[in-house]
Amino acid sequence: MRMVVLGLGYLGATHAACMAELGHEVLGVEVIPEKRDSLARGEVPFYEPGLPELLKKHIDSGQLQVSGSYAEAADFADVFFIAVGTPQKKGEYSADLQYVDAALEELVPLLTHDALILGKSTVPVGTAARLADRADELAKDVSIEIAWNPEFLREGFAIQDTLHPDRLVLGAFQGGVAETVSREIYSSLLDAGIPFIVTDPPTAELVKTSANAFLATKISFINAIAEVCDAAGADVRAIANAIGYDARIGRRFLNAGLGFGGGCLPKDIRAFMARAGELGAAEALSFLREVDSVNMRRRTRMVELAREVCGGSLLGKRAAILGAAFKPESDDVRDSPALNVAGQIQLQGASVSVYDPKAMENSRRIFPTLDYATGALKACEGADVVLILTEWQEFIELDPVKTGQVVRKPNIIDGRMCLEAERWEDAGWAYRT
Numbered sequence: 161m162r163m164v165v166l167g168l169g170y171l172g173a174t175h176a177a178c179m180a181e182l183g184h185e186v187l188g189v190e191v192i193p194e195k196r197d198s199l200a201r202g203e204v205p206f207y208e209p210g211l212p213e214l215l216k217k218h219i220d221s222g223q224l225q226v227s228g229s230y231a232e233a234a235d236f237a238d239v240f241f242i243a244v245g246t247p248q249k250k251g252e253y254s255a256d257l258q259y260v261d262a263a264l265e266e267l268v269p270l271l272t273h274d275a276l277i278l279g280k281s282t283v284p285v286g287t288a289a290r291l292a293d294r295a296d297e298l299a300k301d302v303s304i305e306i307a308w309n310p311e312f313l314r315e316g317f318a319i320q321d322t323l324h325p326d327r328l329v330l331g332a333f334q335g336g337v338a339e340t341v342s343r344e345i346y347s348s349l350l351d352a353g354i355p356f357i358v359t360d361p362p363t364a365e366l367v368k369t370s371a372n373a374f375l376a377t378k379i380s381f382i383n384a385i386a387e388v389c390d391a392a393g394a395d396v397r398a399i400a401n402a403i404g405y406d407a408r409i410g411r412r413f414l415n416a417g418l419g420f421g422g423g424c425l426p427k428d429i430r431a432f433m434a435r436a437g438e439l440g441a442a443e444a445l446s447f448l449r450e451v452d453s454v455n456m457r458r459r460t461r462m463v464e465l466a467r468e469v470c471g472g473s474l475l476g477k478r479a480a481i482l483g484a485a486f487k488p489e490s491d492d493v494r495d496s497p498a499l500n501v502a503g504q505i506q507l508q509g510a511s512v513s514v515y516d517p518k519a520m521e522n523s524r525r526i527f528p529t530l531d532y533a534t535g536a537l538k539a540c541e542g543a544d545v546v547l548i549l550t551e552w553q554e555f556i557e558l559d560p561v562k563t564g565q566v567v568r569k570p571n572i573i574d575g576r577m578c579l580e581a582e583r584w585e586d587a588g589w590a591y592r593t
């Protein structure tokens with residue numbers, strides 16, 4: 161089937177490449193010229209394991225093309241995916257829908273044939289209905305159907321999550337072709353037994369925001385328990401393991417530590433609260449404010465812990481920050497807890513040396529005043545405290561003896577609770593979480 165993907169960021173580039181992998185003929189549209197040019201050469205301008213290979217394969221075969229032209233897109237197909245970003249508005253909790261709106265405003269007047277527009281971007285409930293009304297106004301003698309087909313991929317596992325999702329969700333208005341067309345698009349996934357939930361658009365929009373809100377709540381729940389564990393001298397990891405055996409609870413997303421960041425969970429829970437407020441249901445989601453607070457407290461606490469192990473003041477001390485990406489297997493530093501902590505430690509007078517296997521360039525761009533080291537051991541040279549803030553495998557495997565030889569003081573703070581405490585303590589380190 162021929163289809164267009166509008167927006168080639170983390171979500172769109174992955175979706176476009178995966179649709180080509182499913183055998184479709186795909187045109188990806190990206191309005192930022194540098195991004196577009198590198199994708200057209202088969203190069204991915206961000207780190208996502210496996211994506212460069214998949215993209216190159218389908219660019220080379222011609223199955224996937226990249227363009228900057230909405231006119232070309234309008235002629236190319238009658239199925240369109242909207243995969244543009246929906247960041248948090250500056251100074252507000254709500255989602256900024258300008259890119260979603262712009263995609264529709266540009267595309268629809270150019271359409272000379274009936275079309276189905278499937279939204280993949282994470283949007284506030286009610287967006288599909290609003291866009292459907294607007295599409296009717298913009299359409300010139302053609303019929304435009306809008307439906308929502310939310311995406312649940314995780315960065316770092318984007319291809320796996322797209323080609324082997326836990327479920328597919330479609331929110332369609334009655335009387336359209338969205339379900340039939342979607343069944344064709346995803347036929348090989350449906351044949352493989354992937355559950356397909358067909359519902360109305362508001363429900364589909366809410367499935368996505370609810371999923372992210374639940375995940376964020378799960379993380380903040382275990383981090384709240386971690387606060388109690390600190391006060392009571394208990395072990396939060398053992399608690400996570402023990403309660404995780406209960407199938408009703410499950411062990412995943414119960415890793416306590418520095419908490420969640422990135423381009424999705426933080427802004428999605430805030431946009432969800434804002435939308436619930438607009439709908440007069442603010443009270444229902446008031447707990448998400450606490451989820452956000454618990455999460456942000458983890459960052460402050462990490463800075464306080466660093467100050468404590470440095471004898472009460474960070475002034476004139478050296479801190480090694482291992483990890484800058486918001487999670488491993490990603491170079492994404494949007495709302496990165498690690499960089500947030502690095503910045504706060506620097507503000508308190510310490511010199512900070514940051515190392516991350518993949519996120520150095522992105523970090524430098526948003527935090528140019530931090531020092532960046534060329535390797536983990538380099539970052540640790542002369543350090544009074546080493547903080548592990550992203551659980552890259554490279555850091556989990558770090559040699560405590562060798563690392564101990566380069567630091568000034570053997571203090572390690574395991575911000576992701578990912579190290580074997582005993583290994584570090586046996587090598588003479590003071591280990592804290």
Ligand code: UGA
Pocket residue numbers: 282311312313314315316372375379412413414415416417418419420421422423424425428486487
């Ligand atoms: C998240 C969701 O997991 C995806 O299902 C969703 O599609 C995506 O947002 C999105 O809306 O686009 P992602 O942001 O890639 O995916 O990352 P996650 O794996 O969810 O991790 C989010 C943050 O939570 C990271 O900072 C991670 O370090 C933290 N985390 C995760 C914890 O602190 N503890 C855990 O147990 C798990």
